[in-house]
Amino acid sequence: MSYELKTVFASLPQMERGVSKVIGGDPKGNNFLYTNGKSVIIRNIDNPAIADIYTEHPHPVLVAKYAPSGFYIASGDVSGKIRIWDTTQKEHLLKYEYQPFSGKIKDIAWTEDSKRIAVVGEGREKYGAVFLWDSGSSVGEITGHNKIINSVDIKQTRPYRLVTGSDDNSTAFFEGPPFKFKFTMSVSADHGRFVNCVRFSPDGNRFATASADGQIFLYDGKTGEKVAALGGSKAHEGGVYAVSWSADSSHLISASGDKTVKLWDVASNVAVTTFHMGTDVLDQQLGCLWQKDHLLSISLSGYINYLDRNNPSRPLRVVKGHSKSIHCVTVHRNEGRSYIYSGSNDGHINILSPGCTTGVNDEFSGKGHSNLVSEMVVDEGGQLVTCSMDDTIRYTNLTKKDASDLVKMDVQPKCVAVGGGGYALAVCIGQLVLLKDKKKCFTLDNLEFQPEAGALHPGGGTAAVGGSDGKVYLYSIQGNTLKADGKTLEVSGPITDLVYSNDGAFLAVSDEKKVVTVFAVADGYALKNEFYGHHAKVVCLAWSPDNEHFASGGMDMMVFLWTVSDADKRVKIPDAHRLHHISSLAWLDEHTLVTTSHDASIKQWTVKF
Template sequence: MSYELKHVFASLPQMERGVAKVLGGDPKGNNFLYTNGKSVIIRNINNPAIADIYTEHPHQVTVAKYAPSGFYIASGDVSGKIRIWDTTQKEHLLKYEYQPFGGKIKDIAWTEDSKRIACVGEGREKFGAVFLWDTGSSVGEISGHSKVINSVDIKQTRPYRLISGSDDNCGAFFEGPPFKFKFSIADHSRFVNCVRFSPDGNRFCTAGADGQIFLYDGKTGEKICALGGAKAHEGGVYAVSWSPDSSQLISASGDKTVKLWDVGTSTALTTFNMGADVMDQQLGCLWQKDHLLSVSLSGYINYLDKSNPDRPLRTIKGHSKSIQSLTVHKNGGRSYIYSGSHDGHINILSLGGGHTGENNDFSGKGHSNLVTKMAVDDADQLVTCSMDDTVRFTKWGCGLSVLDDVNIDCVWDGSQVVFLKDKKKVFTLDSLDYEPEAGAIHPGGSTAAVGGADGKVRLYSVQGNTLKDEGKSVEAKGPVTDMAYSKDGAYLAVTDEKKVVTVFTVADNYSVKNDFYGHHAKVVTLAWSPDNEHFASGGMDMMVYVWTVNDADKRLKIPDAHRLHHVSGLAWIDEHTLVTTSHDASVKQWTLKF
C-alpha cells in the first residue's frame, strides 16, 4: 500500500481589514508568494493550481520574499524570527534562522547580490534591522522612526540606498552599507503603508493611508512629484508595484480600485474597478513580468486585464479561513469537491474536463458561521449544516450555483435531534438524557444512528416521518466524534475521543467487526471508500489512516497530511483518490495504491 500527493489546492492569503498584504515575486517570473497562518504559499503564476506550501514556522508568518538569486526565500513571523530556506529542493531545507528583533515582522528586502537582508516591523526594542544573510551580523541601523515600520525596500543597483515607511507618517532614507539614517520624509499626513524602489533604482515611491503616492529620486531621495496631483486614490493606498522596465507602476487601494500609472507623466493610464463591496478593498498588488495581480480583502487574487479594467482576466478563489467540512460529488463526468470553512464560506473545486482545480463559490446569501457538515442528497442538491442554526439546500442552475433559501433551526443543539424530510423539519427528539454529537442514516433509510458524548450509539427506527426509540444501542470506546455507514449499508464505522475507530456489522445485529488502533490523538473524521472495503480516518494527530475493513493490521498511514494542523475533512473521489482538508485552509488530493 502506498500514497502520493497528487494536488495541493492552496489557501488564499490571510487578510485583515486596513492591513497591507505583501506579495513576493520570483525573480524568474514563474511564481508568486504570500502567507496564511503558519504557512508560506508558493503558487505558479501561469497555473495557480500548482502550489507548494512551506510549514516550518512555529508562529503565524506575515511576509515572505525571494532572494534576487531565486535560490532562497526569507520569511518572517509574528515572533520576529526570520527563516531563510532553499527553493530548489522539495524539502525546502533551512539555511539560516535569525531573530533580528522581538515582535511582528511586516516587510523584508534583499540587496541585489542576495547577501544582505533588511526587515522591519513591530519590534519591542527596535523597529528594524539590516544584517548579512550568512552570519546574521549587523550591516547598519534602521533608526529615525518613532512608531511601527510597515515597509522597507533596498535599491537594486549600486550605490545602495534603503527606504522605510512607518505609522509615524514618515518615510526614512538611508545610505550604506553599513546603512545609516540620512533624513526623514514627511510628505504624508497619515500612515506610510508601502515604499518601493523602481527596478532600475532611479526612483522610489511612498504610498500612504492619506491616498497619496509620492515619487523621489532613487539616489538622492529628492522629491520629484505626487502621482495624480492632490490625491492618487480616494481611499488609503496599501501597496505599489513597479513594472519591470521602471516606466509604470500599479497601486492598490481601500477605495476598491487598482490604478496603473505612467511615471513619466504622473498620470493614471487605467483604473481597475474591483467591485462595490467592502470585501473588494484592494490590500496588495504585484507586477510580475506580464502579469498584474491584486489581492482583495476577501483574499481573492485578481489577474488584471489592461484592455478590460472592469473585469479581471481571472480571479483565484478558495478559502482563507480553516476548512471545517468536506464532501465530493460527480456530475456530468466531472468531480466536484465542496468545502465549507470557519467563516461560513463554501467553495467548489471542479476536477476533470480540462479544469484541474478551478475554484468557484456560491452566489446568493450563504452561511454566516462555521459550516459543520455537508452532503449531497439524491436530488443532487448540496445540503449544508452550520453553527448559524440553519440547514441550506443548494441546487445547480444554469451552470451557476444558486442557493435555495431553506432555513431550519438547529439540527442538534446539545439536547435535540431533528429529523428532516423533503426540506422540512418533520420530527424532533428532545429532552434527551445524552448529548448527541454525530449522526448517520442507513442507505436503506430504515435506521438513524446517533452517537453521543457518553460513548453510546443509539439506533432509532425510521418509521414514516418519525424516529422510534426501540432501546437499541451499541458502545463505542469513548465519546463519539464522527460516524458513517458504508455505501452498501453493510457496516457502520464510529470514531471516538479515545483514538479508536470501531466498525459494526449491520446484518449481524451491529456486532463489532473490528477495532482500529493507530491514531495518537482524538479521531475527528472518517469517510468510506466507494469499494466498501476501505475507509479513511483523520485525527488531531495530523495523521490520515486508510484502513482495510477485513484486516485491521492492513493499513496505509499518511503522516503530517496537513503539517501543523489536524485533518478536518475526508472524502473519496474514487477507490484510489482521497481528498483531505484541514485548518490550514488547503485541500489536498492523494492517489492511493492497494
C-alpha cells in the first residue's frame, strides 16, 4: 500500500479591501508567487495548475520576492520575521532567518547581485531596514517617514538607488550603498494620499509611484527628479494599488480600485489599453505583474486575471478557487467528466475539473450562500445539496450550474445527507429535519441528545444520527416521517462524522477520542472493527468506491487509509496539509483521494492498495 501527491490545487491570494497585494515574479519568467495566510504559493505562469506551497512561517506571510539570481526567495510575515529559502530543492531549505524589526513586513526588494535586501512595513521603532542577505549586517538606514511604509524598490543597475512609499503620503529617495536618505518628494507637490506602490523600471532610468489619490508619477531613476504625471491630473478614477513595468521599460500596467487595469506607453504618456474588470466591488484591482508576455492582475475576490491586450473587456484566463478556509468537498461525474465541488467559510462554492490539463476552476451563477458552507453532497438526481451557517439548504442543478432552489431552516444546520427516493436529512442544532423532493416534510424536536452528524442508508429506509453523547441513534423513514427504532450504537466518544459505505454494507463512525468504529449493517449493526492511529480528534470520513477501504482525516493533519477487514493494514499520510487539520475528504475513484483543509488548497492523492 502506498500513496503519492498527484496535484495541488492552490489557494488564491488572501485579499483585503483597500490594501495592495504584492505579486512576485521569477526572474526566469516561469513562475509567479503570492501569499495566503502562513503559506507562500508558487505557481507556473503558463499552467497555474502546477503549484508549490511553502509553509514554514509561524505567522501569516504578507510578501515574498525572488532573488534576481532565481535561487532564493525572501518572505516576510506579520511578526517582522524574514526567511530566505532555497527554490531549487523540493524541501525549500532555510538559508537564513532575520528579524529586521518587529511588526508587519509589507514589501521586500533585492539588489541585482542578490546580496542586499531592503524590507519595509509597520515596525514599532522603525519602518524599514537594509541588510546583507548572508549576515544580516546593516547596509544603510531607511528614514524620512513618520508612518507605515507600504512599498520599497531598488534600482537594478548601478549606481544603486532605493525608493520607498508610505502612508504619510510621501515618497523617499535614497543613495547607496550604504543607503542614506537623500530627500522626500514633498506632499503638497505630489501625492495627496497614501503611496501604495513604488517600482523602478528594469533599465533603472525611471521609477513610478502609485497612490490612493488615483495618480501615478514618474521620476528620474538616478536623480529622483519628477519627470511626468501619467495621464495628466489623474491616472485612474480610484486609488492605484500596484504598478508593474514591461521588461524593455517602455510600458507599465497599473491596477486600481476603479475596477480597471491600464496599460501605459511611458514615452507618449497615454493609456494605450484600459482593461475593464467588472462592476462588482470584488472586481477592484489590488495587484498586478508583467511577466514575460503575461499581464496579470489580482481582483479583491482573489481571482487572478490573465489580461488580453487584443480584447480588453475579457481576460484570456481567470484563475479561480478559494482564498478562505475550505470546510467541505464532494465529487461527481457528469457527462463523462469528474468534478470536485468545494465550499469555504465565505460561502463560496468552487467547481474544479481535475482531468483538465489547466485545472479549470469555475463557480455557480445565481445567488449562493452568504456564510460558511458546512456540508455538501450530490443526490441521485445530480443536484448538489449544500447546507450553510446562513440557515439554508440549497439545491443546485449541476448541469445548469445555477444555485436556484432554497429551503430555509428554523435553526442552523450542521450537516446534510442524501438518500434514495428524493430524501435528504438535515442535522440542525437540537433538531432533525427530513426533506423530500426539496421540501421539508418532517421535523423532530426535543431530542434527548445533541445531534452532530447524520447519514441515510443508500438502500433507503434508515437514518443514522450521531450525537455528542457518543451514541448513534437509528431511525426508520416511514413515508414522510422519522420514527426512532429504539436502537443505539455506542462508540468511544462524541461523534464527529458517520458515513455508510456506497453499497450500504457498513457504517463508519468517527469520534473525538481518536477512534473510527465500523459496524456491519446486515448483522444488525454488529461491531466489525475499531481503527486506531490518529493522534487527535478524527474530523471526517469517506468511503472508497470499492467499499473495501475508507479514509479518515483528523485534527493531527493526518489522513489514514484503512482496510475494513484488517485494521492493521493501513496507509498513513502525515502532514497531508501542513498548517491545518483535514476538513473534508472525497474519492474521485478507488485510487484517487481528494483532501481539503483550512489552508484553502485542495490536494489530489494517488493511492495503491
